[in-house]
Amino acid sequence: MLVRMDEAADPAKTPADGTATGTAKLPAGRSAAFGWLFAAMMAFGLVAPFVAYPVFVMKVLCFALFAAAFNLLIGYVGLLSFGHAMFFGGAAYACGYAIKTLGLTPELGILAGMAFAGLLGAAVGWLAIRRQGIYFAMVTLALAQMFFFVCLQTPITGGEDGIQAIPRRPLFGLIPTTDDLTLYYIVLALFGAAFLALYRIVHSPFGQVLKAIRENEPRAISLGYRVERYKLLAFVLSAAFAGMAGAMKTVVFQLASLTDVAWQMSGEVVLMTLVGGMGTIFGPVVGAGIIVAMQNYLSGIGEWVLVAQGLVFVLAVLLFRRGIVGEIAALIDRRTRAKAERDNG
Amino acid sequence: MFELIGVAPSVLFGQMLLGLINGAFYAILSLGLAVIFGLLNVINFTHGAQYMMGAFAAWMLLNLAGVPYWAALVAVPVLVGLTGIAFERLLLSRIYHLDHLYSLLLTFGLALILEGVFRSQFGSGGQPYPNPLPGGQNLGFMFLPNYRAWVVVFSLAVCLATWFMIERTKLGSYLRAATERPDLVQAFGVNVPRMVTLTYGFGVGLAALAGVLAAPIYQVSPLMGSNLIIVVFAVVVIGGMGSILGAIVTGFGLGLVEGLTKVFYPEASNTVIFVIMAIVLLIKPAGLFGTPK
Numbered sequence: 097m098l099v100r101m102d103e104a105a106d107p108a109k110t111p112a113d114g115t116a117t118g119t120a121k122l123p124a125g126r127s128a129a130f131g132w133l134f135a136a137m138m139a140f141g142l143v144a145p146f147v148a149y150p151v152f153v154m155k156v157l158c159f160a161l162f163a164a165a166f167n168l169l170i171g172y173v174g175l176l177s178f179g180h181a182m183f184f185g186g187a188a189y190a191c192g193y194a195i196k197t198l199g200l201t202p203e204l205g206i207l208a209g210m211a212f213a214g215l216l217g218a219a220v221g222w223l224a225i226r227r228q229g230i231y232f233a234m235v236t237l238a239l240a241q242m243f244f245f246v247c248l249q250t251p252i253t254g255g256e257d258g259i260q261a262i263p264r265r266p267l268f269g270l271i272p273t274t275d276d277l278t279l280y281y282i283v284l285a286l287f288g289a290a291f292l293a294l295y296r297i298v299h300s301p302f303g304q305v306l307k308a309i310r311e312n313e314p315r316a317i318s319l320g321y322r323v324e325r326y327k328l329l330a331f332v333l334s335a336a337f338a339g340m341a342g343a344m345k346t347v348v349f350q351l352a353s354l355t356d357v358a359w360q361m362s363g364e365v366v367l368m369t370l371v372g373g374m375g376t377i378f379g380p381v382v383g384a385g386i387i388v389a390m391q392n393y394l395s396g397i398g399e400w401v402l403v404a405q406g407l408v409f410v411l412a413v414l415l416f417r418r419g420i421v422g423e424i425a426a427l428i429d430r431r432t433r434a435k436a437e438r439d440n441g
Numbered sequence: 442m443f444e445l446i447g448v449a450p451s452v453l454f455g456q457m458l459l460g461l462i463n464g465a466f467y468a469i470l471s472l473g474l475a476v477i478f479g480l481l482n483v484i485n486f487t488h489g490a491q492y493m494m495g496a497f498a499a500w501m502l503l504n505l506a507g508v509p510y511w512a513a514l515v516a517v518p519v520l521v522g523l524t525g526i527a528f529e530r531l532l533l534s535r536i537y538h539l540d541h542l543y544s545l546l547l548t549f550g551l552a553l554i555l556e557g558v559f560r561s562q563f564g565s566g567g568q569p570y571p572n573p574l575p576g577g578q579n580l581g582f583m584f585l586p587n588y589r590a591w592v593v594v595f596s597l598a599v600c601l602a603t604w605f606m607i608e609r610t611k612l613g614s615y616l617r618a619a620t621e622r623p624d625l626v627q628a629f630g631v632n633v634p635r636m637v638t639l640t641y642g643f644g645v646g647l648a649a650l651a652g653v654l655a656a657p658i659y660q661v662s663p664l665m666g667s668n669l670i671i672v673v674f675a676v677v678v679i680g681g682m683g684s685i686l687g688a689i690v691t692g693f694g695l696g697l698v699e700g701l702t703k704v705f706y707p708e709a710s711n712t713v714i715f716v717i718m719a720i721v722l723l724i725k726p727a728g729l730f731g732t733p734k
Contacts, residue, residue, distance in 0.1 A: 176542045223719060226726045230484050230541050231682060235722060238675040242715030249708055359671055363549060370546060402557030409550025413543050414535060 130295065133378060134288075141284045150280040151348065156388045157287045158345040163368040163380030164294050165337030170366075171375030172298055173330050174310035175225075178233040178362050179240025180338050182220070185357030186243060187213040187339030192259035192352035193252060201265050202273060206286070206343040213339020214332050216243075221331030225324060228313075237359060244357045258353030262346060273347070283344055290340055295377055297333060306330055338365075367405060370412050373419025382421050448704055454583040456700040462589055462658065464696015465596035466651050470673045471680060471688040472600055473647035476607070479620050479683040480640045482541050483533065486548040489670030490555035491645050494521050495652020496661045497559060500570055510573035510657070517653045518646035525645025529638050552667070559663035567660020592654050599650065600689045607685055616640065620683075675718045681731020691729060 144153045162184055169175045187209030194200045194208040224235045247253045254260070264273045273279045297303055305326050309316045317323050346352045355361065364387065372383025387405070394401050416423050470492060477485045485491075498517045502508035508516065528551065536543050577586040607613035619626040619633050627633045652665075659665060676695055680687030695714050703710040721729060 176545070178545075223722055226722065230482075230545060231678075233542065233545060234484065234674050234678050234682070235718075237671065238678055238715055238718050241671045241675065242712055242719070245712040245715070248711070360667075363553070366546065366549075399557050399561035402560065403554050404557075406550045406553030406555075406557060409553060410532070410547060413547040413550065414532065417539070417543065 127299075130377070134291070134295075137378070137381065138284070138288055141288075145277055145280045150276045152388075152392060154276075154280055154283045154348045155345070155392075156385050157283050158341050158348065159365070159368060159388050160381040160384040161287050161290050161344070162338050162341035163365050163372065163384045164291060164377075165334050165341060166365045167369045167374060167376075167380045168294060168297065168334040168337070169330060170369060171379075172303060172306045172310060173327060175327070175331070176229075176233045176366070177224075177236040177331075177334070178366070179220070179236035179238075179243075179359070180334075180365050181357050181359060181361035182240040182243040183213040183217055183335040183338040184342035184345075184361060184365070185247065185352070185354075186216050186342070188342035188346040188352035188356045189247065189253050189259060190339075191343035191346045192262045195265060195347070196259060196262045197252075199265075201269050202267055202282075202347045205347065206340060209343025209346070210336045210339045213342070214336035217332040217335025217339075218328070221328045221335070225327045225331060237362065240357070240362060241359060244354070244359070247354060247357050253352075256354065258351060259346075260351055260353075262350040262352070264347065264350060279348065283348060286340070286344060290337055291381075294337060298377065302326070302329070364405075367409055367412075369419075370417075371408060371419055373422030373425070376419065376421040376425060379419045379421035383419065386420075450582045451584075453704055456704045457697060458583070458585065458589060458593075458700075460697045460700020460703070461593050461693065462696070463699060464693040465593050466655060466669065466692075467673055467676045467696050468600050468689050468692025469596050469647055469651040469654075470669070471676045471692050472603055472685065473644040473651075474673065474677050475680075475683050475685055475688040476603070476647070477641055477644035478677075479685070480616060481533075481537075481544075481637055483544040483548065483641075484541075484674075485641075485644065486545055486670075487528075487552045487555065488548075488644075488648050488673070489666030489668075490552040491521055491525065491648040491666070492652045492655070492669065493559065493663060493666035494524070494555065495649030496570075496656040496659075496665060497563075497652075497663075498649065499653040499656045500568055500661045503570065510653075514650070514653050518650045521649030521652075522642040522646030526638055526642040529641040533641070534634070534638075552670075556663055556667060563663055565662065565664055567662035567665075570656040570661055572657045588657055592658070596651075596654065597693075599647075600692075603647070604685050604689060672714055675714050677728075679714075679718050679721050679728055681728030684728065684730040684732075687728060687730025 141153075141157070162180070166177065166180050169177055190212035191205040191209035195202065195205040200208065220236065220239050223239065224232055227235050248255060264279065266272045267282060271278065271282075273282065298306075305316065305321055308319075308321070309323050309326060313323060342352075342356060345356070368383035368387045369380045370383070371386055372381065373379025387408075390404060390408075391401060394404060397404075412419065418426055470488060474485055474488055477483055477488075495517050498520055499510065499513040502513050502516065503510070532547060532551075533544060536547060572588050574588040574591055577584055578590070579585075607616060615626065615631055616636065619631065619636055623633045655665065676691050677688065679695065680691035695717065698717065699710055699713055702713045709716070725731075
């Protein structure tokens with residue numbers, strides 16, 4: 097079983113052990129806690145560009161959204177996609193093309209990227225959800241590699257060079273985005289909106305069905321849910337948000353290249369989610385921050401960054417499978433339970 | 442000179458030979474993956490790195506110790522296989538009780554570590570390895586280099602021997618039984634954990650053997666594994682995961698298809714395998730030789 101932190105951290109759902117009365121109100125408490133944590137994250141985001149280089153923080157935000165979108169599948173449906181770079185990178189190309197060649201404004205470019213990734217997600221998902229577990233991972237990986245070669249060879253993607261010098265056009269044709277700080281707040285706002293949307297999806301009835309599928313697919317089928325449709329919709333949503341992340345990255349760096357669609361990128365997003373905590377809403381954000389910072393600040397050690405990433409992977413799998421956020425949540429959960437037991441006598 | 446379907450025969454057969462050579466590597470590597478997946482239910486993402494280690498081990502043995510190719514062909518699979526056994530015993534065996542996705546992630550992490558170490562030591566460029574069988578035969582319609590002929594024949598022999606061992610011998614029947622019901626096989630007095638360890642070592646040894654075979658043809662480079670492994674994964678999906686025969690047949694077959702695509706429509710040669718994979722998945726989701734689950 098993959099570690100399902102949201103469930104493990106929610107004692108109200110674990111079999112009765114005498115503490116249920118003490119924690120019955122927990123869901124309301126959790127959404128309040130989410131509100132505070134989200135406010136804290138955004139407040140941190142507001143001051144971050146004054147502490148760190150704005151472009152670096154924007155990079156973190158793009159990857160945080162990418163990881164959060166990826167987490168929608170692994171954390172809430174239990175599907176490990178090893179080809180998410182195709183949505184991230186595909187949208188990066190689509191957005192770059194829309195802005196540079198078609199002359200669209202950034203918000204339309206990002207929408208174009210999301211739409212492209214969503215359509216690609218529908219096609220890939222339709223093929224891939226026929227298989228489960230490791231098979232699903234292999235199929236997504238192989239399809240992503242097919243997409244990589246298409247990107248390498250079609251003329252509109254610019255081959256090895258990618259699409260370069262993508263202009264930073266004004267937002268809605270009004271707000272100039274050439275200044276890093278202005279663009280930063282636009283990216284932060286987009287990230288916040290997408291993050292809330294993902295939270296809403298996960299905690300909607302639709303999200304509950306996804307979790308039911310993750311926990312016991314045959315049971316969900318026997319309850320009458322058309323599981324394939326739910327999985328496909330989740331896949332498309334995940335692809336579209338991953339695409340939004342890739343398109344935002346294109347706007348920020350004015351570049352879409354083969355790195356964005358390469359399979360190593362798919363591996364990195366898995367690493368971010370794993371380190372932060374699969375199935376936790378904030379985990380991917382924390383994981384993305386750590387991994388991007390690692391790549392940024394360790395770039396001096398050259399190829400050893402790869403070794404460091406690999407070590408983090410191995411350690412995360414062997415020692416802290418719940419990820420950083422997941423382990424903290426589990427710790428808080430143990431404390432609350434112990435306290436509830438004391439209070440109940 | 443006569444022409445076949447508008448293509449000079451020397452070009453056609455030359456590309457078919459190249460395709461067969463690539464197919465030989467696909468076959469050995471996907472065979473190793475299939476053997477490991479069959480018993481351990483582990484997608485060995487380190488396989489590409491272990492193939493690369495095999496090539497580097499041969500290169501180092503030659504340059505540092507003067508060990509010739511033919512000795513390396515035996516020694517390297519054993520050496521690299523032993524590192525695989527150590528990895529399985531120390532780390533991989535700790536997570537068998539978890540979801541299989543974790544073993545994929547663990548082996549992926551190890552692949553990153555290995556590739557990073559070799560890249561920092563040797564750079565991304567390639568090292569040459571001298572051809573142990575120079576020269577070739579003129580067959581009239583094409584020129585056949587000796588070493589390439591050796592690679593095709595030898596890998597076919599290795600594949601068939603492995604197939605025979607697993608499908609036709611007593612040891613193989615234990616293996617196949619342990620794949621189905623490890624607890625029952627254990628009850629009959631077979632040491633299943635040791636069998637699992639040795640199987641992993643054997644699969645890694647196959648990858649290393651492919652590395653030694655590849656060394657004189659391709660440059661010995663830290664990137665050679667990660668470039669090849671994704672194609673091999675596609676071969677595995679097409680053949681049917683865990684199927685021994687599927688790995689061998691689709692390995693060679695897809696190599697040939699790839700070679701022919703290079704002749705008739707070169708632009709598609711890199712993607713053709715993935716296109717075939719998508720088609721096969723539509724028609725037979727379990728792969729050509731796989732059993733539906």
